[in-house]
Amino acid sequence: MSNKTTTKDVSLEIKEIQESGLRVTEPRKKILHIFESNEDQHFTADMIYSELKKQGENVGFATVYRVLTQFEEAGLLVRHNFDSGHAVFELKKKCHHDHLVCISCGKIIEFLDDSIEARQCKVAKDAGFEVTSHSLTIFGYCSECRGNTK
Numbered sequence: 001m002s003n004k005t006t007t008k009d010v011s012l013e014i015k016e017i018q019e020s021g022l023r024v025t026e027p028r029k030k031i032l033h034i035f036e037s038n039e040d041q042h043f044t045a046d047m048i049y050s051e052l053k054k055q056g057e058n059v060g061f062a063t064v065y066r067v068l069t070q071f072e073e074a075g076l077l078v079r080h081n082f083d084s085g086h087a088v089f090e091l092k093k094k095c096h097h098d099h100l101v102c103i104s105c106g107k108i109i110e111f112l113d114d115s116i117e118a119r120q121c122k123v124a125k126d127a128g129f130e131v132t133s134h135s136l137t138i139f140g141y142c143s144e145c146r147g148n149t150k
């Protein structure tokens with residue numbers, strides 16, 4: 001992650017916010033920019049809040065949380081509730097994928113397995129089900145955490 005806000009072109013963020021029907025504000029631009037420049041990452045509200053702070057932005061936690069919720073409602077972000085802890089957000093425009101979640105350090109690994117996808121489709125089809133979406137999350141300990149406990 002960059003340690004300082006760049007003057008990089010943020011027209012993409014502005015366009016996306018406008019298209020989602022929201023008014024373009026500084027916090028919204030900055031927050032979406034963090035997601036756009038770290039596409040593979042999943043962020044909690046806390047992580048966004050600290051990243052903004054690191055960039056010298058004066059945005060309160062309540063604002064961060066509100067913007068994330070607005071982005072979710074506007075279809076820019078997807079929210080995951082992987083455990084009883086904190087909601088995690090990621091860009092919605094990414095291709096479909098599933099997640100491995102480490103219950104020790106919270107690391108999130110994305111995966112996409114064609115045979116699992118096909119299998120899920122078949123299960124649904126056999127049950128006469130029309131699928132609108134699905135999410136598969138596998139919980140456990142990542143390789144690093146397993147190494148630490150051994």
Ligand SMILES: [Zn+2]
Pocket residue numbers: 102103104105106107141142143144145146
């Ligand atoms: Zn871990």
Ligand SMILES: [Zn+2]
Pocket residue numbers: 042090097098099110
């Ligand atoms: Zn993901």
